[in-house]
Amino acid sequence: MNEALEGTRVFLCLTFLIYASWSDFRKREVSNIVWAVFAPIAFVLTSLQLFLFIQQQLYIYAISFGLTFALSIALFYTGAFGGADAKALICISLALPSYPIYLLQPLFGFISPIFPVTVFCNAVLLAALSVVYVLIRNGLWKHRTGKPLFGGFEKESTGRKILTLLCGYRADVNELKKKEHWYPLEDINITETGESQRRLLIIPKEEKRGEIVNRVLKAASEGRIQNGVWITPGLPMLIFITAGLIVALFIGDIVWIILRSFLGYS
Numbered sequence: 001m002n003e004a005l006e007g008t009r010v011f012l013c014l015t016f017l018i019y020a021s022w023s024d025f026r027k028r029e030v031s032n033i034v035w036a037v038f039a040p041i042a043f044v045l046t047s048l049q050l051f052l053f054i055q056q057q058l059y060i061y062a063i064s065f066g067l068t069f070a071l072s073i074a075l076f077y078t079g080a081f082g083g084a085d086a087k088a089l090i091c092i093s094l095a096l097p098s099y100p101i102y103l104l105q106p107l108f109g110f111i112s113p114i115f116p117v118t119v120f121c122n123a124v125l126l127a128a129l130s131v132v133y134v135l136i137r138n139g140l141w142k143h144r145t146g147k148p149l150f151g152g153f154e155k156e157s158t159g160r161k162i163l164t165l166l167c168g169y170r171a172d173v174n175e176l177k178k179k180e181h182w183y184p185l186e187d188i189n190i191t192e193t194g195e196s197q198r199r200l201l202i203i204p205k206e207e208k209r210g211e212i213v214n215r216v217l218k219a220a221s222e223g224r225i226q227n228g229v230w231i232t233p234g235l236p237m238l239i240f241i242t243a244g245l246i247v248a249l250f251i252g253d254i255v256w257i258i259l260r261s262f263l264g265y266s
Helices: 002-027 032-052 055-077 083-095 115-128 130-145 158-167 173-178 206-221 237-250 254-263
Strands: 169-171 186-190 196-200 229-232
Touching (some): 002 237, 083 115, 083 237, 115 130, 115 237, 115 254, 130 158, 158 196, 169 173, 173 206
Antiparallel strands (some): 186 196
């Protein structure tokens, strides 16, 4: 019965997250119904297993949920996570507050006692791999056009340029309006003298997207932007969270594995 409850919790978590990832990929949004159904079922199943079989782990459940909730809220309010991403992490803490040791064993040993933290770290690391794709795309754009990547941004700092290079790429300005999951990494203002001033944006704000897109499109129609616009595609983070969960369940904590290899441990 203990193993059956643990297997049910893992299955529940994977089922809801895979569906949420699909919805995030197709629509860039996930219905709140998903989390409204997922959370109470996860809470009941985990609580039932803990009270029946492993009451000594109740404190781990409380700590795991508390820390994950605080982390998710902090990430959401700083703009690092979307609402669905934060809710997904909280639901994981309800369904799998700790690693399901009665059902599985990771291929590589260490898993954080706060299992959702391992999932989060794996997700961030997997998402970071998208930097490789972005750099390749930027290199191909420069090779194809022969134009400077930051033409028009000569006054911007090197640090801003590097962050933009790692997070986004040049795209056709006409596509910006069609693809709602694209966020401009630049804005433009017209001074009283008629001079255009383009500036790079480090953290695009979803609530300001419409205003910025309108300014960029207007500037492009006036010939002020000619070589494309810097955008970030708006990563479907839920896909990486789901992948991070799968990796954590079957392989382990990627960060710990990398650290051990650097330190020379087998």
